[in-house]
Amino acid sequence: MKVKDIEVAWEKPVADKWESAISFEDVSGLTLDGFTGRQAWPERDIPAVVFNKVSDAVVRNSRALEGTKTFLKASGKESREIVLVGNDFRKAQTAFKAGEEVSKGAVQVSNSLP
Numbered sequence: 001m002k003v004k005d006i007e008v009a010w011e012k013p014v015a016d017k018w019e020s021a022i023s024f025e026d027v028s029g030l031t032l033d034g035f036t037g038r039q040a041w042p043e044r045d046i047p048a049v050v051f052n053k054v055s056d057a058v059v060r061n062s063r064a065l066e067g068t069k070t071f072l073k074a075s076g077k078e079s080r081e082i083v084l085v086g087n088d089f090r091k092a093q094t095a096f097k098a099g100e101e102v103s104k105g106a107v108q109v110s111n112s113l114p
Contacts, residue, residue, distance in 0.1 A: 001030050008037035008048075009065075023050040026078075030057040038091075042067030047097065053078040060085045064092035072107075075099035080106040087112040 008021035021037035024030060032049070039046040048068050051057065053076035064071045064087075071092040074082055079102045089095040090113050098107055 001027055003030070003032050003035070005034040006037070007035075010038070010040050013040040019044075019046040020050045021048050023052070024054050024057075025050075025052040025076075027051075027053075027057070028055045030054055032057070032059045033061055035059070035062040036065060038065040038068040042069075045069040047071065047073035048092075049073070050075070051079055051082060052076045054082065055080045057082045058085065059083070059087060061087065063088040064090070066091050068092040070094045070097050072096040073099070074102050074107050077101040077103075082107045083110065084108070084112055085110045089114055 018040040020039055038048045047070040048064060049072040051074045055078060068091055071089055084096060095109055096107050
């Protein structure tokens with residue numbers, strides 16, 4: 001699956017339940033290229049991008065917007081081989097978080113701005 005050139009810009013969120021800008025579940029072989037965005041509510045520690053049970057994935061040429069707490073969160077023990085390469089995380093407090101069930105080293109960051 002390839003997802004390219006998506007920008008999510010929130011005005012004031014309408015629903016309290018709105019959280020992440022984009023979410024993927026049960027995907028193998030994902031490329032997310034050119035995503036720009038943040039979570040719906042800038043003051044909440046919700047990731048901009050959620051990967052649940054995602055494997056063999058690449059996130060590249062993506063950018064965190066002002067107010068991003070965590071850019072990407074990986075969860076689910078099936079999540080592995082996730083590479084973040086060539087991204088701009090300067091406006092994010094944290095590039096990624098991995099859930100306790102995700103194996104150490106399942107998410108790798110390369111050639112990205114901190």
